[in-house]
Amino acid sequence: MVPDSTSIIRARDVMDKRIVSIDGMATAREAAAKMRLEKVSYLLVDKRHSDDAWGIVVVQDFVKGVIIPSRSPASVNVYEIMTKPIITVPADMDIRYVARLIYRADIRRAPVEDGGELIGVISLTSLINHERIF
Secondary structure, eight states, X not given: OOOOTTOOOBXXXXXXXXXXXXXXXXXXXXXXXXXXXXXXXXXXXXXXXXXXXXXXEEHHHHIIIIITTTOOTXXXXXXXXXXXXXXXXXXXXXXXXXXXXXHHTXXXXXXXXXXXXXXXXXXXXXXXXXXXXX
16 A cells, blocks of 8 residues: 555654664674574664664674674674674654655664654664555
8 A cells, every 4th residue: 555645654653662682791602593583684783772872783793793803703792893882873764764764874774763762763674665655
């Protein structure tokens, strides 16, 4: 179903409300195990304090930071391979702008923020899978 021109779909309407996170001090082995358990291809990395930024670790980070350099997953901490800071999108952002931001930033997903709190994650796949869009 294609939305009519007066209907604005926002990030909060499309996002996955499940937030899967890990501490940056966890090992790559622990992070990979959590990703398998939760059936996700990313983990948000917790802030260390209120003034800190969120981070993210994705499958490609394990390839680049652990597998290619032949490092032991038990000796690599998540903070060594993660991306930080990350791009977040406001919960009320129109998905047309969300899609453009994610595409231009060359990322696959972005946490959705409302009042400084993460409330979900939106991805290019979630945009395609949403019934109000396609």
